[in-house]
Amino acid sequence: MSRVGKYPVPVPAGVQVALQGRTVVAKGKLGELKLDLTDEVDVEVESNHVAVKPRGSDRRARTMWGTTRSLIQGMVTGVSTGFTKSMEITGTGYKAAVQGKDLVLNLGYSHEIRYPIPEGIKITCERPTAVKVEGSDKRKVGQVAAEIRAYRGPEPYKGKGVRYDNEVILRKEGKKK
Incomplete structure (x- = not known):
């Protein structure tokens, strides 16, 4: 115990x-x-x-x-000191950008996803494929990062999607001829 x-x-x-x-x-x-x-x-x-x-x-x-x-x-x-969650976006044409008070995500859908940034949270994109969520409330930072990741979680064949920096994706073998 x-x-x-x-x-x-x-x-x-x-x-x-x-x-x-x-x-x-x-x-x-x-x-x-x-x-x-x-x-x-x-x-x-x-x-x-x-x-x-x-x-x-x-x-x-x-x-x-x-x-x-x-x-x-x-x-x-x-x-x-605050809390930080870093995420990486993998995939052809997948990218993120902060526009005003929204995080705009292009994740392979026919439309872009606009995620409104909550109060007390700061989101930055150093590169189009890197998203950093920062804030003082540990629960809120984790919840925002989980909501962003839920839009397109990493898939096991090519690893495309949104994943945390420290997350390991178990890859599967593709089809055989």
Whole structure:
């Protein structure tokens, strides 16, 4: 069983963490994030770390102990350094570009796909085949990257589609004569 919850979350310089009722608020140079706490855990905020403790010894309290600690760690990291997901587009004629507040994708369909960039997320395209999603909220960055990838996921024969930079595509052998 994991014991992630017992380790305190270190708070780096330039980040303020406060407890407002049952809400944890983290403020830093990249913005402000909030987390509503469940009834199974208690949080203690000190000057340079945040400690999470379960209220009981039942299974739900122990699972929320580690989960809450991980969510607070993600908030602190997000407001101090931020999160990034890089994606690569592979395929003839496949490309992406940022136009205003939209990400325009050409992925082999008869039309271009316009993806509206959500609030708090920054999308950049250094090359027409590279997309970088950045933001302070780890869940939102992952969700936006997953939605972009879902338009044309990588296929196993030629590897065409949108894939994460660290993703490995298991390739299949094609037809034989």
